[in-house]
Every structure is written in structure tokens, then in C-alpha cells.
Amino acid sequence: MTISDPSAATSTADTRPTRHESFLAYDHFRHLKWATVLVLFAIVIYVAVRPYGTPYGGGWAGYTLGTIGAFLILWLTWFGYRKRNYAENHGRLAARLSAHVYFGGALFFVATLHTGFHFGWNIHTLAYALMCIVIASGVYGVFTYARYPRLMTDNRDSMTTVQMLGRIAGIDDELRSATMPLDDATVAVVGRAISATAVGGSAWRQLTGRYPGCTTAMAIAHMEAHASEVPLALQEPWRLTRLKLSEKETLLARIRSDIRYKALMEIWLYLHVPLTFALIAALTAHIISIFYL
Amino acid sequence: MEVEVTVLTRRGAAVMHRVQRASAPRIGLGRGTDNEVPLADIRVGLHIAALVQRDTGIGIERIGTSPMMVNGISVEAAPLKPGDEILLGPYRIEILAAPEGCDGAIQIELTQPIGPALERLTTTARIGLERTGANKRVYAWTGFVVIAVVCLAVPIIFFSGGMMRPWHKDATGHRVAKLIGLSWNPGQFSNAHRFFAAECATCHQGAFSRVADTACLACHAKVGNHVEHGIKLDAVGDKLDALACVDCHTEHRGIEGSLIRTAGLCLDCHRNLGETAPAAGVRDVAGFPNGHPQFRATLVADAAKGTITRAELGTTPPPVDHPGIKFSHAAHLLPGGFPALHYKEMVCADCHIAEPGGQSFLPITYKNQCERCHELTFDKVALPWPDAKVPHGDDTGVIAAVWNYYAGLALQGGATALGAPASPPVERRAAGLPPPPTPSPPPADTQAWVTAKSTVALRLVFDERRGCAYCHYGMSADGAFETDKILAAALPPKANPAPVVAPVSLRTRFLPQARFDHASHRGMTCEDCHASRQALSSDEVLIPGIDTCVKCHGTENAALRAQSTCITCHVFHRSEFGLMRMTTGTMQ
Numbered sequence: 001m002t003i004s005d006p007s008a009a010t011s012t013a014d015t016r017p018t019r020h021e022s023f024l025a026y027d028h029f030r031h032l033k034w035a036t037v038l039v040l041f042a043i044v045i046y047v048a049v050r051p052y053g054t055p056y057g058g059g060w061a062g063y064t065l066g067t068i069g070a071f072l073i074l075w076l077t078w079f080g081y082r083k084r085n086y087a088e089n090h091g092r093l094a095a096r097l098s099a100h101v102y103f104g105g106a107l108f109f110v111a112t113l114h115t116g117f118h119f120g121w122n123i124h125t126l127a128y129a130l131m132c133i134v135i136a137s138g139v140y141g142v143f144t145y146a147r148y149p150r151l152m153t154d155n156r157d158s159m160t161t162v163q164m165l166g167r168i169a170g171i172d173d174e175l176r177s178a179t180m181p182l183d184d185a186t187v188a189v190v191g192r193a194i195s196a197t198a199v200g201g202s203a204w205r206q207l208t209g210r211y212p213g214c215t216t217a218m219a220i221a222h223m224e225a226h227a228s229e230v231p232l233a234l235q236e237p238w239r240l241t242r243l244k245l246s247e248k249e250t251l252l253a254r255i256r257s258d259i260r261y262k263a264l265m266e267i268w269l270y271l272h273v274p275l276t277f278a279l280i281a282a283l284t285a286h287i288i289s290i291f292y293l
Numbered sequence: 294m295e296v297e298v299t300v301l302t303r304r305g306a307a308v309m310h311r312v313q314r315a316s317a318p319r320i321g322l323g324r325g326t327d328n329e330v331p332l333a334d335i336r337v338g339l340h341i342a343a344l345v346q347r348d349t350g351i352g353i354e355r356i357g358t359s360p361m362m363v364n365g366i367s368v369e370a371a372p373l374k375p376g377d378e379i380l381l382g383p384y385r386i387e388i389l390a391a392p393e394g395c396d397g398a399i400q401i402e403l404t405q406p407i408g409p410a411l412e413r414l415t416t417t418a419r420i421g422l423e424r425t426g427a428n429k430r431v432y433a434w435t436g437f438v439v440i441a442v443v444c445l446a447v448p449i450i451f452f453s454g455g456m457m458r459p460w461h462k463d464a465t466g467h468r469v470a471k472l473i474g475l476s477w478n479p480g481q482f483s484n485a486h487r488f489f490a491a492e493c494a495t496c497h498q499g500a501f502s503r504v505a506d507t508a509c510l511a512c513h514a515k516v517g518n519h520v521e522h523g524i525k526l527d528a529v530g531d532k533l534d535a536l537a538c539v540d541c542h543t544e545h546r547g548i549e550g551s552l553i554r555t556a557g558l559c560l561d562c563h564r565n566l567g568e569t570a571p572a573a574g575v576r577d578v579a580g581f582p583n584g585h586p587q588f589r590a591t592l593v594a595d596a597a598k599g600t601i602t603r604a605e606l607g608t609t610p611p612p613v614d615h616p617g618i619k620f621s622h623a624a625h626l627l628p629g630g631f632p633a634l635h636y637k638e639m640v641c642a643d644c645h646i647a648e649p650g651g652q653s654f655l656p657i658t659y660k661n662q663c664e665r666c667h668e669l670t671f672d673k674v675a676l677p678w679p680d681a682k683v684p685h686g687d688d689t690g691v692i693a694a695v696w697n698y699y700a701g702l703a704l705q706g707g708a709t710a711l712g713a714p715a716s717p718p719v720e721r722r723a724a725g726l727p728p729p730p731t732p733s734p735p736p737a738d739t740q741a742w743v744t745a746k747s748t749v750a751l752r753l754v755f756d757e758r759r760g761c762a763y764c765h766y767g768m769s770a771d772g773a774f775e776t777d778k779i780l781a782a783a784l785p786p787k788a789n790p791a792p793v794v795a796p797v798s799l800r801t802r803f804l805p806q807a808r809f810d811h812a813s814h815r816g817m818t819c820e821d822c823h824a825s826r827q828a829l830s831s832d833e834v835l836i837p838g839i840d841t842c843v844k845c846h847g848t849e850n851a852a853l854r855a856q857s858t859c860i861t862c863h864v865f866h867r868s869e870f871g872l873m874r875m876t877t878g879t880m881q
Binding site (some may be wrong): 050051056057121122126162165168169170172181184187191194195201203206259263267276278280281282285288290292293 | 497
């Protein structure tokens with residue numbers, strides 16, 4: 001294709017998704033249609049070709065479905081690798097992502113029919129189970145891509161992570177000066193709230209957004225508990241400190257939600273990618289074992 | 294007291310000194326603004342320590358709980374002299390020589406500044422799962438390698454190393470190898486092979502190769518051939534010779550068995566055997582029920598000669614059997630039974646006794662099926678032996694037996710004492726038949742008397758309404774008993790008498806090329822398939838044709854009929870044809 005080829009240029013323009021078009025709807029659901037055709041083909045040969053006994057992975061129908069499934073796995077893995085190459089233009093990325101999603105879904109049906117619904121404690125079912133987990137995690141990934149970006153945008157309120165951290169740092173500085181006249185106990189808890197601000201952390205914290213030992217929350221609780229004991233002269237720094245702590249708590253909640261959304265958008269990849277590799281190993285063992293013995 | 298306080302601040306290479314004087318009885322140090330020397334850091338207590346005047350100079354006392362170290366030692370109070378170092382939280386205080394007019398001098402430096410808040414936050418914050426130590430790449434390659442080793446490399450090593458031994462070798466200590474081997478098992482084992490299924494090498498004797506016939510023959514050496522050895526079947530014969538066990542038998546396909554039941558395997562050859570192998574003498578089959586020819590029953594052509602013939606069922610006129618016996622199923626299945634004989638209404642099972650396996654029936658014999666109603670007694674009155682009977686199955690012995698009975702009676706004085714029998718012999722006759730004609734008077738001498746008595750009795754024994762001829766054919770061309778001729782030649786008995794009764798040949802199997810399991814059809818009645826109540830003669834063939842079978846049996850994939858394939862009725866390995874493979878298998 002050359003740049004001067006007007007028809008090709010038009011075609012590329014037609015298939016490129018708009019900024020607001022989901023990759024799922026890429027090119028009028030082109031890949032969904034082809035994936036549906038593939039699934040229907042698999043169902044037809046499963047139903048039409050009846051090997052002796054019950055359907056199984058052997059016979060020409062079984063081998064056909066198995067071969068399609070194996071190539072789909074390798075192809076989708078390659079797609080998965082390539083679609084993360086963000087150097088490519090957006091159109092090709094969306095095309096690859098769309099194909100990855102729909103043909104990944106089709107793989108589930110093809111492979112399930114290939115099994116003939118025979119399962120056992122063996123490497124063949126292991127490969128199938130790994131494939132199901134990979135596909136399920138991918139489905140969850142699609143769900144996260146559909147759900148969390150919007151929530152993240154709403155939550156961030158036009159701020160970036162660095163901006164939120166900068167705001168928190170600014171509040172820490174204000175807290176440090178505001179709390180100076182207060183009693184030692186209060187200064188101690190506020191000091192911990194400043195010095196030991198938990199942002200992110202363990203995978204569990206990031207995924208749940210729960211920070212049970214939050215020093216800011218503890219400082220607020222301390223100040224709430226001792227609000228009635230504040231001498232008149234310290235009312236103003238006390239009020240200011242309390243105000244800044246509330247501001248910090250709000251910002252912390254926001255950045256922690258942001259981290260949680262990010263983690264939820266990432267965690268499925270920690271199943272999807274490693275289990276894909278395990279699946280390729282199991283698939284290799286599955287194919288070799290069938291023909292080795 | 295008055296103390297000179299120098300606050301030291303470093304900004305890169307620049308060092309700034311801010312000097313001031315504090316004057317109070319006790320110079321307080323702490324975060325609080327009421328301290329003479331305020332330490333503006335929230336890590337420091339409001340009032341942390343105080344410089345005090347002592348006799349020997351200035352000293353320091355700790356206030357509160359914040360730790361204080363003087364020259365590296367944690368203390369509550371300590372005298373101070375120039376050069377001493379005090380650590381108070383993030384501050385380092387050095388005691389200097391007191392200038393003129395002062396009781397002492399200190400230099401304060403914030404040695405542990407808090408630092409920029411953003412930098413600190415950014416440093417401490419762990420955002421992103423990759424910063425938790427999780428590493429997709431490591432997990433991926435770990436999973437790949439573990440599965441490749443455990444599920445692929447180890448089984449291959451075990452198999453190549455001979456650790457998956459055949460079942461008959463001592464396999465103790467090979468549990469791991471068994472488990473590894475089973476991890477490759479692609480499906481359920483057949484029930485018969487399960488006891489050695491974990492030892493893959495029993496069947497799989499080489500890598501990337503089919504299971505060899507020798508592996509099967511190790512146990513199944515005596516399996517029968519499909520055709521007679523020596524028969525010329527041309528290309529079909531070559532195809533049959535090239536057939537391997539695994540072409541029809543497979544494994545890992547479920548507990549029910551390893552036999553491939555699809556009709557296609559058989560039809561590959563049987564579809565056009567008439568053209569490709571006419572010597573086989575087998576009609577072409579294209580399937581079942583459509584494409585399967587009508588059954589051919591094997592019938593007796595001539596019982597006397599022992600010849601058989603195969604006749605197609607369902608023809609008009611129907612095929613005829615010639616078993617050499619006169620038998621009416623209809624007469625025996627009379628509604629109401631036989632009250633005169635005190636016998637109930639008969640059912641099929643009264644005569645047709647199932648084999649122990651239930652597949653077929655025991656042969657019909659006079660002893661087992663007929664005798665209880667058709668006794669061969671002939672003179673219960675005159676003879677002193679009430680159970681005296683003529684033998685069955687020994688037609689030439691019948692004449693001698695009767696003659697001997699009367700001769701025995703004569704020897705016991707029966708003829709002398711009576712001169713003549715007191716009463717005519719009691720005849721055997723079927724229920725409801727009229728009495729026989731009155732016998733002629735007895736002769737005067739004993740032999741003549743015995744011969745006369747035997748003649749009278751044998752006429753009854755051979756009689757077609759009461760005797761042998763009731764069920765059997767005689768030796769004449771039309772099957773009649775020529776009684777006068779027989780008796781004239783046979784009495785008194787002589788050596789090597791001529792046979793009297795035509796031979797009988799009752800078949801136990803009419804469709805020997807197929808097998809029919811009556812036991813699996815026990816839910817049906819006999820008359821569902823056999824029209825026995827209408828059969829007046831044993832010549833009538835009661836074997837049902839294919840039309841009867843297809844009422845219930847359909848194709849191998851039938852949904853609303855019993856699925857039926859070739860081996861439902863036919864056997865591939867026919868032991869009567871010798872061994873399938875001449876290789877003699879041995880249990881290794």
C-alpha cells in the first residue's frame with residue numbers, strides 16, 4: 001500500500017475507530033461477526049460429524065477443532081504481545097484488541113467442543129482449565145476496561161496522580177506549621193499522619209482500597225476525641241489542623257480509589273499473562289502426549 | 294543565666310550562623326514558642342529540655358519523655374562543658390566556650406530535616422502492582438517451565454527410561470511413574486484394561502507409533518479369524534491381512550469397551566463384496582436397516598441325508614424346514630391346556646429352556662420336552678411292569694424291547710397260565726381318540742403267542758395316531774410306516790434289523806451368521822416375534838425376518854430406535870475360522 005493509493009487510504013480511514021468508539025465495536029463489529037462464524041462452524045461439525053461412541057478430541061472433527069483451537073491460542077498470544085506495542089497507530093491497536101477479545105471468546109467454544117465434554121485429572125484437562133482461566137480473566141479485563149476508566153476520570157476530578165500527591169504534600173506542610181502550638185500527644189499523631197502517609201502499598205491494599213492503619217484517620221479520631229479539651233488559646237491552630245486533616249483525608253480517599261481502579265485494571269493481567277505461558281506449555285504437552293504414545 | 298545561642302543552617306556549601314542570646318533562670322528548649330530556645334520541628338516536644346546553671350557551669354535536664362543523649366549516652370541530666378554534644382530529636386547541639394558575659398554558649402543545627410514533602414510522599418508511596426514485587430514475566434516463565442518439565446519432560450524421561458513397565462512385571466515402587474503416566478491419559482480406560490492401565494508401556498511399546506498388534510496379541514493370541522484361512526479374497530483379502538487391531542479397537546474411550554462400533558468399518562468391505570470378493574459368498578450390505586438384505590435362515594433340507602440349505606425369510610411362499618418330525622406348535626398351545634391329561638395350558642418356556650447364559654435355548658429332546666406327556670408305555674395291564682416303555686431314539690430296539698417284554702411275561706407263566714392274555718394290551722393313545730380295534734386271538738404256542746402279542750403291541754407303537762408315526766416319519770418314500778412289512782421282517786427279532794423311523798434333525802440356530810441374545814429381549818413375549826400359535830407344522834419357519842427387527846432396531850445413530858450396528862448381531866472374530874493372527878502371543 002502506498003500513500004498515494006486513495007482507495008487504501010479511504011479504507012484505513014473507514015476502519016479506524018473514532019476517539020469515542022469502543023474497540024468492541026471496531027469496524028462495525030467485524031471481528032465479532034467472524035468469531036461468530038467460527039463458533040457456528042465449530043458447532044456444525046461437532047453436531048454433524050458423529051464419531052463412534054461419543055464425540056471426543058480425536059476423529060477428523062476433533063482434530064479439526066483442536067487444530068483451530070491450538071492456532072487460535074498461539075495467534076491470540078501473538079496478538080496479545082503485539083497489541084501492547086503502543087508505538088503503533090491507534091487504529092491497528094484497536095483492531096488487534098477487538099480481534100483478541102472476540103476470537104478469545106470464540107476459542108472457548110471451539111476448545112470446549114474439541115474436548116467433547118470429557119474431562120479428567122490429566123494434562124489435557126489442565127490445558128483446558130488454564131485456557132478457561134485465561135479467557136475468564138480476559139473477559140474480566142474487558143469488563144474493567146469498560147467500567148473503571150470512567151470511574152477513574154470521575155474520581156480524579158481533572159487531577160493527575162502527581163498533582164494529588166503534590167496537594168497532599170502541600171497539606172502536610174500546612175499541617176506541620178498549623179499543629180506546632182498544639183500539645184505533644186496531638187502533635188505526635190499529626191506528625192505520624194504527615195510522615196507515615198500510606199499511599200498504595202501491598203497488592204491487597206491497592207486492590208481493596210482499605211487502609212486500616214491510616215495515620216490520617218487516626219489523627220482525626222484523636223482530635224475528635226480531644227476536641228473538648230482544647231484550651232481557648234489553641235482553638236484556632238486546633239481548628240486549622242483539623243481542617244487540614246479533613247482535606248488530606250478527602251484527597252487520600254481520592255488517590256486511594258484511583259490506585260484501586262488502576263490495580264483492578266491490572267490484576268487480571270497477572271493471571272492472564274502468566275497463565276497464557278503455562279497454557280502454551282500445557283498445550284504443547286497435550287499435543288505431544290497424544291502423538292507420542 | 295544567659296546563654297549565647299548560635300543557630301547553624303547549611304544550604305549546600307554555604308553555612309549560615311544566626312546568633313542570639315537567651316536569658317532566663319532556666320533556658321527552655323522545645324517546640325513551644327514559650328521556650329527561650331524554640332526548636333521549630335514537630336518531631337520535637339513542646340518542652341523537651343532546659344539548660345540550667347550549676348555550680349560548675351551549665352548543665353542540661355531532660356523534660357518530658359523525649360529521649361536526650363549527651364555524648365552518645367542517654368541521660369536525664371548532665372553537666373556540660375565545651376565540646377559536649379547533645380542530640381535532641383533531629384537537632385544536634387554543641388556546647389561552645391562561653392563568650393564574655395555569658396554563662397554558656399550552644400550551637401544548634403537541624404541535622405535531620407524533614408525534607409521536601411512531595412519527594413517524601415513520592416518515595417514512600419507504592420502505586421501500581423508492579424511495585425508490590427509481583428512480576429508477570431517471572432510468573433509466566435515459572436509456570437511455563439514447571440508445566441513443561443512436570444507434564445512433558447518427566448513423562449517422556451520416565452517412558453524412555455522404561456519406568457512405565459508392562460503390568461506383568463513387578464511394578465512396585467513405580468507409583469510416581471504411574472501417576473506421571475496417568476497424567477497423560479487422554480480418557481477413561483475400558484474396564485477390562487484398567488488393571489494395567491497405569492503402565493503405559495504395556496500397550497505403547499514405542500514413541501510416536503501406533504499400538505502394535507503384538508501388544509494386543511500378548512493377551513489376545515487366540516482371537517478368531519474373520520474368514521476361513523486360504524479363501525481367495527483378492528484385494529479384500531489383502532486389506533483384511535493389513536488390518537491392525539487398533540483399526541477396530543481403541544482405548545481411552547470410556548469404560549464400556551475398546552471396540553469401535555461404527556458400521557463404516559465393516560461396510561468398507563461389505564458394501565460391494567459381491568464384486569470385489571465373490572468367493573466370500575456374502576451378499577452386499579449398505580447399512581442397517583436400510584441396505585441390509587433380508588435374513589437367510591439355515592434350514593434342514595433333508596434330515597435323513599443331513600443336508601442343510603439357506604433360505605431367505607419373508608418370501609412367498611414361505612421357506613420350509615424339514616426337520617423330519619411332525620410337530621404342531623398350534624396344537625400344543627391350545628387355550629385351556631389339556632384337562633384330560635391334567636396338564637395346564639402350555640407356554641413356550643415349557644419346552645424351550647434357556648441356556649445358562651440366556652442367549653439361546655437348550656436343544657429340544659424327547660427326554661426333556663416330550664416324555665412327560667408322551668410316554669412310550671404300551672401295555673400297562675398285561676405286563677407285570679407298570680412302567681414298561683419302549684426306548685426312544687432306538688427304533689430298531691423298540692421291536693426287540695416289546696418282544697422281550699412279552700417273552701418275559703411268557704417265561705413267568707403268563708402264557709401258560711392264561712392260555713391267552715386275560716385282557717387285550719392297554720393301548721397308548723392320545724386323549725380323546727377312539728379305542729383301537731379288538732386284537733386277534735392268541736396263538737397256542739409260546740413263541741407264536743409272544744409274536745402275536747408283540748405284533749398287536751407294535752401296531753400300536755408304530756400307529757400314526759398313537760405311536761411313533763404320530764410324531765415321526767417312517768422309512769418309506771412317502772414317510773409312512775409300513776407296519777405289516779416291518780413286523781413281518783422283524784418278528785421274531787433278528788440281528789441287524791432295518792431302521793424303522795426316519796432320522797430327525799432339529800436345528801438349535803437358524804441364523805448362525807448372526808447372534809441373537811434372547812436374554813436381552815426378555816422383556817418381550819415370544820409371540821412378539823414368533824407366530825407359534827398359528828404354526829400347524831414343524832415345517833413352518835418361525836424365525837422372524839428383518840421386518841420384525843426393524844420395529845425396534847434402527848441405525849447406529851438412531852434416536853427413537855435401539856441403536857444397532859453390525860456387531861450388534863454379527864461377530865467379527867469367528868473362532869471356527871482359526872486364529873486371526875498366526876503369531877502366537879505369550880504372556881510376557
